[in-house]
Structure formats: C-alpha cells, structure tokens
Amino acid sequence: MNVVIQPHGLQGTVSAIASKSMAHRLLILAASTSAIVDINCSSTSDDIQATIECLEALGACITRTTLGYRVRGMFFASQSSLADTKAAFTDNSSATGDTPVILNCGESGSTLRFMLPVVAALGKHAYLVGQGRLATRPLEPLYSELCAHGCFLSEQGAFPLEIKGKLSGGVFHIPGNVSSQYISGLLLAAGIAHLHLEIIVSKPFESKSYVKMTIDALQQFGINVAQTQEYDDQGQEFIRFSVDEQTLSLPRQSLTVEGDWSGAGFWLCAAALGNPLRMSGLSLTSSQGDKAILACLAAFGARTQKTASYIEVGSKALRPATLPLDDIVDLAPPLAALACFANGTTKLTHASRLRLKESDRILSITTTLQNMGADISSDADTIYIHGHGMLTGGEVECFRDHRIAMMATIAAAYAQHPTTIRGAECVRKSYPTFFEDFVHLGGYLETKDD
Numbered sequence: 001m002n003v004v005i006q007p008h009g010l011q012g013t014v015s016a017i018a019s020k021s022m023a024h025r026l027l028i029l030a031a032s033t034s035a036i037v038d039i040n041c042s043s044t045s046d047d048i049q050a051t052i053e054c055l056e057a058l059g060a061c062i063t064r065t066t067l068g069y070r071v072r073g074m075f076f077a078s079q080s081s082l083a084d085t086k087a088a089f090t091d092n093s094s095a096t097g098d099t100p101v102i103l104n105c106g107e108s109g110s111t112l113r114f115m116l117p118v119v120a121a122l123g124k125h126a127y128l129v130g131q132g133r134l135a136t137r138p139l140e141p142l143y144s145e146l147c148a149h150g151c152f153l154s155e156q157g158a159f160p161l162e163i164k165g166k167l168s169g170g171v172f173h174i175p176g177n178v179s180s181q182y183i184s185g186l187l188l189a190a191g192i193a194h195l196h197l198e199i200i201v202s203k204p205f206e207s208k209s210y211v212k213m214t215i216d217a218l219q220q221f222g223i224n225v226a227q228t229q230e231y232d233d234q235g236q237e238f239i240r241f242s243v244d245e246q247t248l249s250l251p252r253q254s255l256t257v258e259g260d261w262s263g264a265g266f267w268l269c270a271a272a273l274g275n276p277l278r279m280s281g282l283s284l285t286s287s288q289g290d291k292a293i294l295a296c297l298a299a300f301g302a303r304t305q306k307t308a309s310y311i312e313v314g315s316k317a318l319r320p321a322t323l324p325l326d327d328i329v330d331l332a333p334p335l336a337a338l339a340c341f342a343n344g345t346t347k348l349t350h351a352s353r354l355r356l357k358e359s360d361r362i363l364s365i366t367t368t369l370q371n372m373g374a375d376i377s378s379d380a381d382t383i384y385i386h387g388h389g390m391l392t393g394g395e396v397e398c399f400r401d402h403r404i405a406m407m408a409t410i411a412a413a414y415a416q417h418p419t420t421i422r423g424a425e426c427v428r429k430s431y432p433t434f435f436e437d438f439v440h441l442g443g444y445l446e447t448k449d450d
C-alpha cells in the first residue's frame with residue numbers, strides 16, 4: 001500500500017493501543033499454565049498474532065474476546081486443579097513429546113527470542129520460521145547459551161531454525177548491549193520450567209526497562225526475580241538476575257495489557273509540531289522505558305501536561321536536544337522526525353543497536369528523512385539531525401519497517417509539500433490502525449496502488 005500525505009496538522013484525542021511488549025509476555029505466561037486466563041488487550045497486531053500462533057502450535061488455545069484474549073493454557077485438562085501447573089508440567093507427556101511443531105514468528109524479534117528459550121524450557125522439538133529480516137537479526141549469545149544448557153539448535157542465520165532438547169538451569173552469561181530480549185526470554189523460560197537460573201548481564205546494559213517489564217509480568221504469575229549489582233575480579237560491574245525454582249501461580253483476576261508508550265511516541269511528537277493533542281490510556285507508573293518520551297519532549301522545549309486521565313502535548317519554539325537512546329531505542333524514529341523541525345543540531349546517541357531492528361534503522365531513518373529534505377548524518381553510534389525548522393516532503397520507501405512508515409507519516413503532516421510513502425502497510429507489525437488514527441486526528445491521506 002502506498003499513501004500520499006498532504007500537509008495538514010493533527011489535533012484531538014487518541015487512545016493508546018495496547019503494548020505489544022506486555023502482550024507477548026502475558027500471553028506466553030498465561031499459555032504456560034494449566035488454567036484459563038483472561039487478558040484485557042484493546043488492540044492486536046501482526047507481532048502479537050505471531051506469538052499467539054506459536055503458543056497455539058505448542059498446545060494453548062487463545063480466542064479473541066470483546067475485551068482481549070481468553071487463554072486456555074497448554075497444560076489445561078478439564079479435571080485438573082487449576083492451581084497445579086507444576087504437576088501438569090511434569091505429567092503432560094505431550095509437552096515433552098518428540099513430534100516437531102512449526103512456530104512461525106513472522107517478523108517479530110521478541111517472538112523468536114522469547115520462543116527459543118520457552119520451547120527449550122518445555123523440552124519441545126520445534127522448527128522456528130519467520131519472514132523479512134528476522135532470520136538475520138542476531139541470536140548470539142542466546143544461541144550458544146541454549147546449546148551450553150541442554151539444547152541442540154541448527155545453524156543460526158537461516159530458517160527453519162530447529163531446536164530440541166531440554167533447557168537445564170544454571171548460570172547464563174549475556175552481554176547487555178545486543179538485545180534485552182535474550183534476558184527476558186530466559187527469565188520467562190525459568191518461570192515456565194521451574195528452573196533455578198542466574199543470568200549475568202555485563203555492562204553496558206541497554207533496553208533494561210524491557211527486562212523490568214518481564215519481571216513485572218512474571219510477578220503477576222507469582223514468580224519473583226532477584227536482581228543484584230555486583231563486581232567481577234577485575235572490578236567490572238555486572239547485574240545478576242536470579243530465579244529460584246518457583247511455580248507459576250494463577251492471577252486472581254483478569255490481567256490487563258497497558259497502553260503502549262512506544263506507539264504513542266509518534267502522536268506525542270506530532271503534537272509538539274502543531275496543535276495540542278491528547279492521549280488517553282497511558283500509565284505514568286508504567287515500567288515501559290518509552291514513557292521517557294515526555295522527558296524527551298520537554299528537552300526539545302515542548303509543553304507537556306500530565307493528568308490522571310490524559311497526557312497533553314503542545315508546541316512551543318523547539319530547541320535541539322542531545323538524547324541517549326540506550327533505554328528508549330524504539331523512540332528514535334519519532335524523535336528524529338521531531339528534531340528536523342527544531343533549529344540546530346540534535347544528537348541521538350547510543351544508537352548502534354538500531355542497526356539490529358526490522359531494518360538498519362540508522363540507515364532507514366537517515367535515508368527516509370533525507371528524502372523528505374532533512375539535513376541528517378550518522379556515525380557508528382549517533383544520529384545527527386541538523387534541524388532547519390522545516391521539511392520539504394518527497395517520496396520515501398519504508399524499508400519494510402513499521403516505525404519508519406509511522407515516522408514518515410508524522411513528518412509528512414508537517415512538511416511543506418505532499419509526501420508519498422511506499423510500502424506503508426508494514427504498520428501492521430505493531431499498529432494496524434495507525435492510519436485510521438491519523439485520519440481521526442485530522443490527517444489528510446490518500447491511498448494509492450502502484
């Protein structure tokens with residue numbers, strides 16, 4: 001799908017979609033019980049759907065309800081005591097059977113990096129497949145650590161990726177600067193398989209709030225994760241996450257997937273460019289690191305107002321900012337778009353892991369915004385946006401990357417001339433209703449076939 005955006009400011013109120021990061025975690029945990037768990041989740045996406053399909057292939061049954069999802073855990077048996085997930089795990093021979101299952105992770109890095117340890121925890125034999133850039137996104141050292149702890153995996157870098165064996169507990173070493181999803185996946189696996197597991201995470205530890213989200217999700221299922229800060233023999237600091245052998249317990253009531261700060265970042269940055277815009281459904285006490293968008297907007301000089309029921313952002317004269325991305329990597333696209341409209345040089349630092357996403361996002365951000373008239377450059381770890389208070393508009397590709405399509409759209413609404421965005425359907429990965437919300441906020445859009 002190609003869309004043509006005419007310059008026209010956005011205004012009004014929009015509700016946040018559900019956090020796909022939290023949806024993955026709660027769905028995986030609910031699916032690993034012997035019970036039925038209701039999860040309130042106001043929206044879905046291709047990535048959430050990929051996780052659901054993998055969990056169904058592993059034996060869970062997940063149906064869409066008016067409020068979200070009803071999950072019947074993979075160890076559910078009508079006669080079983082709902083609380084006794086551990087016994088179900090041990091007794092259910094089909095859970096450790098050797099008949100391979102095929103798990104399609106779509107383009108979702110989270111799904112792949114969570115499913116590998118989860119499948120290993122279940123002792124299942126599986127072939128994981130996926131699309132787009134997923135096969136070549138890094139798996140090291142999760143891959144080697146799984147191999148060192150009882151699993152066999154086929155060669156990495158291509159699909160299908162076979163995994164078999166049963167994950168054993170022990171100590172796992174993960175550097176903190178490749179993907180926090182390795183740590184989250186292992187913690188989920190420990191909760192599911194009642195393992196004693198320790199993860200030593202070396203510094204720098206980036207995207208750490210995503211691990212906090214995992215710990216919060218596990219806590220909702222009664223699993224506690226201890227976290228300590230320690231020093232090795234050379235005096236180097238590291239973080240140790242430890243999980244004892246614990247059994248998943250069932251939440252007493254239905255769970256709720258909170259609003260998504262990462263997707264909200266696009267609308268909140270747009271609000272700093274023109275008319276005030278309000279967002280509902282976002283929690284200020286969320287563990288999502290991307291709630292730091294409000295601090296980033298303040299650094300640009302935008303006006304932000306927080307109330308119990310909504311967040312409002314309004315424009316003021318924008319100034320450039322220097323912002324480290326290490327804990328807010330998914331906010332790079334909207335922040336880069338916003339910086340084009342400030343006068344002066346914005347630096348988005350600690351950006352190197354952007355190269356490991358659905359596209360090489362340092363390349364896709366700079367190319368896309370350049371094609372819309374931006375003065376932008378990069379080196380290995382920083383994006384420099386030399387803002388001139390305007391963009392011209394133009395014609396751009398999305399690199400099959402949802403966050404690039406959404407970045408181009410908000411930038412286009414405030415550019416001087418129309419912008420054609422090619423391949424805009426990729427927003428489905430995280431935010432299928434993005435263009436509906438854009439139109440609801442007053443955006444001018446035409447769809448155009450090739």
Ligand SMILES: O=C(O)C1=C[C@@H](OP(=O)(O)O)[C@@H](O)[C@H](O)C1
Nearest residue numbers: 021110179180181207210329330
């Ligand atoms: O755990 C998660 O839900 C995510 C972790 C982050 O990835 P990395 O830790 O690989 O940077 C983030 O970019 C991704 O969109 C979602």
Ligand SMILES: C=C(OP(=O)(O)O)C(=O)O
Nearest residue numbers: 107108109110111330357
């Ligand atoms: C990188 C992302 O997700 P994932 O790693 O799950 O593919 C994203 O949503 O921007």
